[in-house]
Amino acid sequence: MIFHKAKGIQIDGKKELCKKSPLVEYLNPDTVYIPLVRRSLKLEPQVKVGDLVKIGQVVAKFKTYASFITHASVSGEVKSIKKVWHSSGKMVDAIEIENDHKNTLDESIKERKNVNELTREELIDIMMDAGLTGLGGAGFPSYIKYQTKEKIDTVIINAVECEPYITCDYQFILKYPEKLLRGATYMMRAADADEVVIAYKAYNKKIEEELNQLSDQYPHVKLSPVKDIYPAGWEKYIVEQVTGKSYKSLPAEAGVIVNNSATAIVYADAVEKNIPLISRPISITGEGINDPKTFFAPIGTKVSELIEQCGGYVDGLDPMQANYIAGGPMTGRAIFIDDLVLDDTLGAVIIKPFVTWDYPECLGCGRCADVCPVYLTPTEIKKAFERKDVKLLGYLDANKCMQCGLCSYVCPSHVEISEAVGKGIDLLRKGAK
Amino acid sequence: MSQEMHLTSPNVPSKRNLLIFSASLLILLIASAFLYGIYVFAVALVALVSGGLVELIFAKVRKTELDISWIVPPLVVTLMLPPTIKLWVVAVATVFGVFFGKSVFGGFGKNIFNPAVVGVLFVTISFPSMITAAEWIHPSIDSFSGATPLNMLNAGGDFTYSFGDLIFGNVPGAIGETFRIGIIILGVALLILKVADWRIPVFYLGSVLVFTALGYWILPDVFPDPILSIFVGGLLFGAFFVATDPVSSPLDSKGRMIYGIGLAFFTVLIRNFATFQEGVIFAIIIMNAIAPLIDDSLNKEETKDEVVEEVAQ
Numbered sequence: 001m002i003f004h005k006a007k008g009i010q011i012d013g014k015k016e017l018c019k020k021s022p023l024v025e026y027l028n029p030d031t032v033y034i035p036l037v038r039r040s041l042k043l044e045p046q047v048k049v050g051d052l053v054k055i056g057q058v059v060a061k062f063k064t065y066a067s068f069i070t071h072a073s074v075s076g077e078v079k080s081i082k083k084v085w086h087s088s089g090k091m092v093d094a095i096e097i098e099n100d101h102k103n104t105l106d107e108s109i110k111e112r113k114n115v116n117e118l119t120r121e122e123l124i125d126i127m128m129d130a131g132l133t134g135l136g137g138a139g140f141p142s143y144i145k146y147q148t149k150e151k152i153d154t155v156i157i158n159a160v161e162c163e164p165y166i167t168c169d170y171q172f173i174l175k176y177p178e179k180l181l182r183g184a185t186y187m188m189r190a191a192d193a194d195e196v197v198i199a200y201k202a203y204n205k206k207i208e209e210e211l212n213q214l215s216d217q218y219p220h221v222k223l224s225p226v227k228d229i230y231p232a233g234w235e236k237y238i239v240e241q242v243t244g245k246s247y248k249s250l251p252a253e254a255g256v257i258v259n260n261s262a263t264a265i266v267y268a269d270a271v272e273k274n275i276p277l278i279s280r281p282i283s284i285t286g287e288g289i290n291d292p293k294t295f296f297a298p299i300g301t302k303v304s305e306l307i308e309q310c311g312g313y314v315d316g317l318d319p320m321q322a323n324y325i326a327g328g329p330m331t332g333r334a335i336f337i338d339d340l341v342l343d344d345t346l347g348a349v350i351i352k353p354f355v356t357w358d359y360p361e362c363l364g365c366g367r368c369a370d371v372c373p374v375y376l377t378p379t380e381i382k383k384a385f386e387r388k389d390v391k392l393l394g395y396l397d398a399n400k401c402m403q404c405g406l407c408s409y410v411c412p413s414h415v416e417i418s419e420a421v422g423k424g425i426d427l428l429r430k431g432a433k
Numbered sequence: 434m435s436q437e438m439h440l441t442s443p444n445v446p447s448k449r450n451l452l453i454f455s456a457s458l459l460i461l462l463i464a465s466a467f468l469y470g471i472y473v474f475a476v477a478l479v480a481l482v483s484g485g486l487v488e489l490i491f492a493k494v495r496k497t498e499l500d501i502s503w504i505v506p507p508l509v510v511t512l513m514l515p516p517t518i519k520l521w522v523v524a525v526a527t528v529f530g531v532f533f534g535k536s537v538f539g540g541f542g543k544n545i546f547n548p549a550v551v552g553v554l555f556v557t558i559s560f561p562s563m564i565t566a567a568e569w570i571h572p573s574i575d576s577f578s579g580a581t582p583l584n585m586l587n588a589g590g591d592f593t594y595s596f597g598d599l600i601f602g603n604v605p606g607a608i609g610e611t612f613r614i615g616i617i618i619l620g621v622a623l624l625i626l627k628v629a630d631w632r633i634p635v636f637y638l639g640s641v642l643v644f645t646a647l648g649y650w651i652l653p654d655v656f657p658d659p660i661l662s663i664f665v666g667g668l669l670f671g672a673f674f675v676a677t678d679p680v681s682s683p684l685d686s687k688g689r690m691i692y693g694i695g696l697a698f699f700t701v702l703i704r705n706f707a708t709f710q711e712g713v714i715f716a717i718i719i720m721n722a723i724a725p726l727i728d729d730s731l732n733k734e735e736t737k738d739e740v741v742e743e744v745a746q
Binding site: 361362363364365366369370377379380395396397412413414 | 446447450500540541542543630679680681682683684685686688689728732
């Protein structure tokens with residue numbers, strides 16, 4: 001079509017802030033708070049107050065889905081179960097574990113000998129037992145992707161990281177390039193696929209260099225640079241770029257499984273050493289702090305502790321009046337407090353000075369409709385949501401929205417469209433049931 | 434977002450756009466004062482005061498704040514009226530336009546029709562003798578009593594105005610429509626600054642050219658010269674400054690192309706077949722009414738699929 005709308009736009013990356021210093025390992029916080037929630041499902045604690053736990057011990061699980069298990073990320077004593085701030089913007093129950101700094105490992109964590117003989121089922125079971133979820137931000141249990149009945153040809157490792165500010169995948173890969181390739185190989189075997197494609201942004205030449213050095217040992221791994229546009233890291237976009245195929249709801253329809261690069265690195269540890277998902281990379285960045293850094297930290301670490309490690313807030317910025325974004329600036333949530341704990345979906349916390357503006361009404365300029373990668377009319381959806389018109393929301397295909405946040409980004413009136421569309425989708429799903 | 438804390442408070446782009454747009458309207462007003470005398474400032478003042486009063490009362494009743502956007506409709510009304518217009522007609526046009534075109538719908542951003550066009554249309558139909566058969570002023574001829582370029586072109590006789598006069602505004606016409614070189618330069622600047630969407634003026638003017646050229650080719654007695662027909666009347670002003678109003682035009686980019694073509698269709702139709710000489714304001718009102726329909730029909734084209742139920746829910 002001649003007048004086809006442009007898919008995505010280039011936006012200011014601001015990644016240099018966090019790229020200056022390499023990945024910092026911050027593995028021994030004094031206290032961790034393991035959130036008892038995964039993908040808005042409440043988990044049942046498996047430990048009591050006063051118990052001594054070891055690293056890797058199962059501390060909570062969900063009744064029906066076996067993969068929703070959480071492990072202790074430090075060893076020590078369970079102090080209490082109390083409410084903490086979570087990246088979802090709500091307060092959730094969490095298990096408080098006081099670190100005894102002895103780093104006792106659970107008996108299950110040991111070197112696996114027969115790595116090369118594992119079958120597909122065993123590899124998927126490892127994924128399940130490790131409580132591995134997508135570390136890109138959605139927190140989708142990885143093993144469900146691999147239990148598909150479809151024939152999988154390609155496993156795509158998503159290292160695109162198209163959101164501004166975040167560099168956690170980038171630095172995690174530079175730290176463990178070999179682990180990434182090993183993890184990707186295990187994923188390929190778990191999916192019975194023939195090849196692995198690693199998608200990354202074309203300007204990240206360092207990733208290309210690092211991975212090319214190792215390419216002799218991993219001939220089945222292909223590299224696929226993508227353009228510097230947002231949302232290039234979107235699953236549908238990557239699948240289309242790499243394979244040329246499109247799909248409706250799950251990539252498996254196109255014979256593809258997409259996993260985040262950090263997930264692959266954690267999976268390599270899970271296969272080789274049986275270490276479950278207990279730590280993840282996180283970028284602490286933004287203009288509001290002195291020395292932005294990316295950390296590799298245990299799940300349950302307080303973000304305020306990591307901010308201190310970054311040299312604290314810039315002069316003149318009151319922590320209570322800073323703006324916190326949990327996740328990327330385009331899709332993340334605004335949080336009002338730095339007293340937040342690290343969970344499996346949190347890839348970044350961005351601290352910015354507080355900025356407010358009063359905006360005029362929606363002008364109806366249609367710029368949001370121009371940039372929408374799934375061809376919706378976001379402002380109409382917002383209006384339909386404000387009227388609580390479920391029928392109209394369905395008619396406008398609100399559920400197709402992938403919440404990239406571009407509509408809010410381009411809006412000349414700074415209307416918070418994306419947020420309203422998100423609420424509209426919730427309303428539609430409730431109404432549809 | 435109405436937090437109390439203000440570290441920095443930058444201007445949002447849409448406010449900047451409004452200021453640029455209002456400034457360009459003011460430039461056109463000042464240019465017209467050189468052509469038609471300082472009486473145009475009296476017209477503008479009456480329009481601004483009456484329009485501002487309506488908005489102020491509306492804001493007080495609704496307990497909202499007076500938005501900067503109140504300045505635009507009175508200025509557009511001023512620029513679309515003849516330079517000899519009686520001041521009370523200006524007040525009627527502005528009050529009617531702002532009240533029935535904007536305030537009753539709930540204010541800025543919620544109106545269906547362009548408020549300025551509503552006002553001008555109301556006085557055009559109510560007092561045709563003062564608008565369409567007004568006493569026109571020729572910038573360089575005293576006590577002028579001839580036809581405007583638009584009337585002359587539509588009448589089908591000899592066209593005596595030179596192209597240079599048309600471009601530089603040395604012709605009779607409405608206050609803001611004759612300084613065409615200024616309209617084109619400012620209009621293109623608005624498109625480049627992305628204050629207005631390029632699709633509407635481009636498709637509007639392009640389609641007028643195409644439709645008139647087709648008509649001129651088939652029925653040379655009925656249709657005027659296609660190039661000249663773009664440079665007469667309020668077409669250029671309407672295309673760059675009135676039709677581009679984002680509130681009353683379609684949201685979808687494809688929809689805006691259709692909108693431009695529709696505007697051209699009705700303009701050409703009314704100019705050449707109806708009793709009224711100028712079709713621009715009628716075309717804009719008609720297409721304003723159709724704009725939501727265009728959006729809806731484009732939304733319908735998209736294929737529908739089922740709500741994707743997530744596995745974990």
